[in-house]
Amino acid sequence: MQTLVSLVSSQRTERDSAILPILHKALDGERLNFDEIVALLKSPDLLSMGMAANEIRFRIHPEPIVTYVVSRNINYTNVCVDYCSFCAFYRPPGHKEGYVLPLEVILQKVQEAVELGATQILMQGGLNPDLRLDWYCNTFAAIKERFPQIWLHCLSPAEILYIAELENMSVREVLLKLKEAGLGSIPGGGAEILSDRVRYIISRLKCSKDEWLMVMRTAHELGIRSSATMMFGHIEEPEDIAEHLISIRQLQDETGGFTAFIHWCFQPGNTPLGKRVKGHQAGGHPYLKLTAIARLALDNFPNIQASWVTQGLKVAQMALFFGANDFGDTVIEENVTRLAGAKYWATIDEMLRAIREAGFIPKKRNTLYELLE
Known part of the structure; x- marks a missing residue:
């Protein structure tokens, strides 16, 4: 019996339809290997991939629900010693534009987020040599003391590794201290592309692929969940990309600690890497293709998130038919991608309307993807 995927592709060229056996394999519940993921990435047959991914999405989440979380991203410092070529946010130590937010400012930002219905605070910043473990523990403890209902989704693996280096402590010891102070989960930032070949070119001072995975593995072993991310384009x-997807899939097999996969396109504005790639910015087609491939390849990930911040609400709506089941957060504040040229913004009402217009029911969730209403 012909499936919908094969019917859609029946009039396509032999080259375009070469991926159909791979899609049928995924639809039959079999795991895709490295070569098959690469073949999908090289194929122009976006529609067939999207339809297969959409079918699998509804097998995992049968209800027509799209989740979202009300969150604020607090970029507590822009001082950083990694000097990543894709970043327009960082300032080197001693720079006149470098900053560290005072605790009273951080608490005020949390207060504002709570008043808007936030359940999550995401804190990420630079690798600042002046901030030691005590600063993070005291900050987290102060937030939890005043706002015990707020979930702290904070610090990328690169930040955690740097704190461990500064303190001459193990990653496990640092994570235990942060968890005791109130850390709930870890965002997947700093993954970029989990390929050391790429990392050496775009962020050679940042943690390696294996170090990123090690921090996540350690966190999961301590009961600290995390997301997994990718910046591509x-x-x-x-x-x-295939190496990245297989690496996080293998770790998920080991620990089950990832809540979701979140991918976004490189924002080239005001960055050295942007000049190197001549201002190239991946658009809707490659974004939707990777959304579908992630859903097909990451068979042990429960959630795929649509990034409306970098792609806009219209492409994010389309992503809901290419494997995504989550609309991410309301992004009350975010400075890293904005400084690199991300221009999309939306109120909570606009985001919810976009979900409804696509034919889905928006449902508020918490950081662990538990429905709140």
Whole structure:
């Protein structure tokens, strides 16, 4: 019996339909291997991939529900010693524009977020040599003391590794201290592309692929959940993306600690890497393709998030038919991608309307993807 995917592709060229056996394999519940993921990434047959991913999405989440979380991203410092070529946010130590937010400012930002219905605070910043473990523990403890209902989704693996280096402590010891102070979960930032070939070119001072995975593995072993992310659309090849997807899939097999996969396109504005790739910015087609491929390849990930911040609400709506089941957060504040040229913004009402217009029911969730209403 012909499936919908094969019917859609019946009039396509032999080259375009070459991926159909791969899609049928995924639809039959079999795991895709490295070469098959690369073949999908190289294929122009976006529609067939999207339809297969959409079918699998509804097998995992049968109800026509799209989740979202009300959150605020507090970029507590822009001082950083990693000097990543894709970043327009960081300032080197001693720079006149460098800053560290005072605790009273951080608490005020949390207060504002709570008044808007936030359940989550995401804190990420630079690798600042002046901030030691005590600063993070005291900050987290102060937030939890005043706002015990707020979930702290904070610090990328790169930040945690840097704190461990400064303190001459193990990652496990640092995570235990942060968890005791109130850390709830870890965002997947700093993954970029989990290929050391790519990392050496775009962020050679940042943690390696294995170090990023090690921090996540350790966190999961301590009961600290996390997301997994990818920033693509710069100098990576399909093989690098496939390596990334298989790496996080393997770790998920080990720990089950990832809540979701979140991908976004490189924002080239005001960055050295943007000049190197001549201002290239991946658009809707590659974004939707990777959304579908992630849903097909990451068979052990429960959630795929649509990034409306970098792609806009219209492409994010389309992503809901290419495997995504979550609309991410309301992004009350975010400065990193904005400084690199991300221009999309939306109120909570606009975001909810976009979900409804696509034919889905918006449902508020918490950081662990538990429905709140």
